[in-house]
Amino acid sequence: MTATAGHPADDGSGEDGPGEDGSPAAERLHPVLLHHIVNTLGWRQLRELQEAALVPLLAGDDAVLLAATASGKTEAAVFPMLSRMADEQWTGLSVLYVCPLKALLNNLEPRLTTYSSWLGRRVAVWHGDVAASARQAILRDRPDLLLTTPESIEAMLVSVNVDHARLFADLRAVVVDEVHAFAGDDRGWHLLAVLERLSHAIGRPVQRIGLSATVGNPPELLGWLQGAGSGRRPGRVVAPHLDSASPHSAVTASAKPVATVPTGQIELDYVGSLQNAATVIAALHRGEKRLVFCESRQEVEQLGQLLRMKGVTTFLSHASLALDERRRSEQAFSEARDCVIVSTSTLELGVDVGDLDRVIQLGAPRSVASFLQRLGRTGRRAGTTRNCLFLAPDRPSLLRAAGLLLLWGRGWVEPVVAPPEPRHIVAQQILALCLQERQVGGQVWHDWWNGLEPFTRTADVIMRYLVEQGYLQRDGDMLFIGPEAELRFGHRHFMAMTAVFTAPPEFTVLAGRTELGWIDPSLLTEQVHGPRRLLLAGRSWQVTYIDWKRRRCFVEPVDSGGKARWTGSGVAGLSFELGRAMREVVLGADPPVALTRRATDQLAELRELHLPAVHPGGTVITRLASGxxxxxxxxxFRTNATLTSTLAGLTDPVQEHNDLYLRLRRDLTPAQWRGGVVDAVDRLCLPEVDEKALTGLKFNTALPQRLALATLATRLADLPAALDVLREPSRFVIS
Structure with a gap:
């Protein structure tokens, strides 16, 4: 039977599929590797994805491997690489395995070490938590496969202590795990740019392999991963469950389903509050391991404390908990049975916490893709079924969950789209290149990205600005790091240059010498009556001393009364597709899942409440009794922000962007509205951006302000969706 390391076998019954020459594809693997797959792992055959990936990966093609969670994607990529490593006698560091999370790297290391050892090869891990001594050992004796992050690759390239030319001289391939998690934000641009610099440094392209479970546009994701090599290097989408296994497939995020809807036991319930959610979780599925996903760190902390107060063995995981605290929670959870672990999306991306019985979702996740990842955490054991219980703590989250499950039921998954116009990443990359090479020719700097847009001569305006502002200095035709870059990014040997995302300032919380995690500074500055208490790691703590200079806060345990808060917590704005799915729910569509009586009753009330605001033939304008x-x-969110700016003469200038509606002028007449909409169709505008928002765009100071604001405005806009809405009929209703 087919099995994946660490997971029970499927009920597969077919024989190995043939390769292109008619022979079983598995026989193409190196004989020693194949021997261990059969005799050490006890596999009778490869899984479908692993079989399908062998021929293109052994041929050196770029590829994106798509399959549901726990389908053996890691082995599908690594086995061919190990086989090539042995057959072609690769030496030195030949394969990079890149992950978005350090925890995922740590989780993979033992398994990949086992596989590599069969062929006498070595694996190592390099990320921000790896000790300096371990890094020095890697530099002295290069492993064959290195598990790392894009930020750590950047750090190796710019470090004066790393001979990157020697370290990467033998690089042949890069595997990008959870590739969709990179492609959808600026870390993806950073990754692509770093890979192009690596290729330029070693003088040849490297094979690129992406692994993903849930995307709505696989061919586009492959083209993105190939970077400057897109269209010039052979590439393949390997997805046995889709029609996209052909390299010429045209699978898109259209109205028709783009993924097979996974079977599973999905239930939607309305509980009305966080306290009620804790009561339900404590009462249901006792004796089983339950993973509860929340949409903010604050919810994780509050729900964790409530569950512990009810006597439930509870563990927590989120990004503001110290590494040791998270590891203790995840290890204890993997070894226990009757318990709950409450997490943000940190446990969404494949980190192994043992065999789960149940997944519970508080509220609704941000996307269908995210839900599929979470659903895939269950049903991994033979005889078990994937399952997820949605608990809506309020009416808005109930409507969001119903809309999301309606999309899921149709097999729709969001396309992964890179953020447009990453000018700030271009600035970062120019500075990083000057750090890497110490000095770069002013006429040839763009060659390092091999023609990848926008890292080309079109970015000359950014390079000139860096020189004008002192970020770079020029000596003849050579560019090198200037005093302004030293001032802004030079702390700790330019460590701020290696990551393209910003993190809000936080205070480290310590109980004695034990680091618990990090909190928002506002918890330490707001006015309180009586002792100042915090909620962290699911427990209440009383503040005993604050070291303002070192940004440290010392605490001691107390029974209750703690508060949790982080800047930026909560649900992000809704997508156009999700907003429209919610409208369909209000119009009467039910998601294809089990609905509890409470959920059914609340949805009926929501439909009655929103009835004046929906119409199947277009949009609705309501004039309330309040005026x-x-x-x-x-x-x-993005569509409404675009419409607010485009219809500036018709919208209320004093309003916050909303997912579902816009506030219009109180004196607006139907005739004024019709005339304004007709005019707006031909002049869509980007949303207005407050200068204060630039603080969230790292390296914005290395750009002319107009370009930084234009970058944010473009990313806030959804022009196609705004145009669709403007072309829809609209009707006035008096409520």
Whole structure:
């Protein structure tokens, strides 16, 4: 039977599929590797994805491997690489395995070490938590496969202590795990740019392999991963469950399903509050291991404390907990049985916490893709079924969950789209290159990215600005790091240059010498009556001393009364597709899942409440008794932000962007509205951006302000969806 390391076998019954020459594809693997797969792992055959990936990967093609969670994607990529390593006698560091999370790297290391040892090869891990002594050992004696992050690759390239030319001289391939997690944000641009610099440094392209479970546009994701080599290097989408296994497939995020809807026991319940959610979780599925996902760190802390108060063995995981605290929780959870672990998305991306019985979702995740990842955490044991219980603590989250499950039921998954116009990443990369090479020719700097847009001569305006502002200095035709870059990014040997995301300032919380995690500074500055208490790691702590200079806070345990808060916590704005799915729910569509009586009753009340705001033939404008005028677009955050700017003469200038509606002028007439919309169709505008928002765009100071603001405005806009909404009929309703 087919099995994946660490997971029970499927009920597969077919024989190995043939390769292109008619022979079983598995026989193409190196005989020693094949021997251990059969005799050490006890596999009778490879899984479908592993079989399908062998021929293209052994041929050196770029590829994106798509399959559901726990389908053996890691082995599908690593076995061919190990086989090539032995057959072609690769030496030195030949394969990089890149992950978005350090915890995922740590989790993979033992398994990949075992596989590599069969062929006498070595694996090592390099990320921000790896000790300096371990890094020095890697530099002295290079492993064959290195597990790392994009930020650590950047750190190796710019470090004066790393001979990157020697370290990467023998690099042949890069495996990018959870590739969709990179492609959808600026870390993806950073990864692509770093890979192009690596290729330029060693004088040849490297094979690129991406692993993903849930995307709506596989061919586009492959083209993105190939970077400058897209269209010039052979590439393949390997996805046995889709029609996209052909390299010429045209699978897109259209109205038709783009993924097979996984079977599973999905239930939607309405509980009305966080306290009620804790009561339900404590009462249900006793004796089983339950993983509860929340949409903010604050919810994780609050729910964790409530569950512990009810006597439930509870562990927590989120990004503001110290590494040792997270590891203790995850290890204890993997070894226990009757318990709950409450987490943000940190446990969404494949980190192994043992065999789960149940997944519970508080509220609704941000996307269908995210839900599929979470659903895939269950049903891994033979005889078990994938399952997820949604607990809606309020009506808005119930409607969001119903809309998301409606999309899921149709097999729809979001396309992964790189953020447009990453000018700040271009600035970072120019500075990083000057650190890496110490000095770079002013006419040839762009060659390092091999023609990858936007890292080309089109970015000359950014390079000139860096020189004008002192970030770079020029000596003849050579560019090198200037005093302004030293001032802004030079702390700790330019460590701030290696990551393209910003983190809000936080205080480290310590109980004695034990580091618990990090909190928002506002918890230490807000006015309180009585002792100042914090909620962290699911427990309450009383502040005993604050070291303002070192940003440290010392605490001691107390029974209750702690508060949790982090800047930026909560659900992000809705997408256009999710907003429209929620409108369909209000119009009467039910998601294809089990609904509890409470959920059914609440949805009925929501439909009655929103009935004046929906119409199947277009949008609705309501004039309330208060005089407020709302345009119900059900179009999501970015679309509504675009419409607010485009219809500036018709919208209320004093309003916050909303997912479902816009506030219009109170004196607006139907005739004014019709005329304004007709005019707006031909002049869509980007949303207005407050200068204060630039603080969230790292390296914005290395750009002319107009370019930094233009970058944010472009990313906030959804022009196609805004145009669709403007072209829809709209009707006035008096409520």
């Amino acid at each position: 407020d005028v709302h345009w119900w677009t059900w179009a999501g």
